[in-house]
Amino acid sequence: MKEKLPLWVYVLMTAAGLGILIAGGIFEKQIIISTAVGSGLFAYGIARLYREGRIRKDPAYAEKLKTQAKDERLIYIADKARSMTLIISIILLAVLSIVLRAAGREGYGFACLYIMCGITFLYFIVYLIIRRKY
Template sequence: MNYSRRIFVSMFWVALGVILIICNIAGFIDEFWSGMGGGLIGGGIFRLIKQIKYRTNEEYREMIDVESSDERNKYIANKAWAWAGYLFVMIAALISVVFKIAGYDDLVPVTSGSVCLILVLYWGAYMYLRKKY
């Protein structure tokens, strides 16, 4: 994606966030969406600043380009995703048991379903990648 387009997308997220907050103030939507709007504004501004810095600062641009193409950094990022996924499964499974013991039967399907979903996604990705490589 070219950088002019990235700046446009960042401005779009900021504008969408402003629209969500205005709609909440006008009473069209509930507070959840205004919170989402605030998050979109914050994320959009953050990305916009990064894109402007990328365009104007040569050292920063070189650092980002090296970081995005560095094999070691890619390995570390993939390893971090693997750890995060493994820890998520273990924590969600433990929380499912804790919720059941504590009597929060309404929450058990959410946590156990998330464990099931991520394991199915893992299995599907594993089967696909095994055939591909």
């Protein structure tokens, strides 16, 4: 089972997300980025706080989560889902890069290519580390 963080971390994450979200609306600069980051942090923090509250109130739910964390089938399915998500995101970035460059937005197209290359390189590094470990 994954090591969980202290409750105050999730409270801080939720507050930071809400703060970033509000600051993005007030200052009106880079509002898309601040909205995305703020919303993501806020939603993740709220979801984790809800889950922690449910674990504390319902021992049956806590036991169910412990069982699921040790189930090899569910671990395999989660790993396959992450793998497919990586492949799909790389393909979508490549297609988006081609479309943007064809539309005359070469800067954005190259940005997509750089992100795609970065993700692929990161995958390769993580693969080498995990291969050594196992």
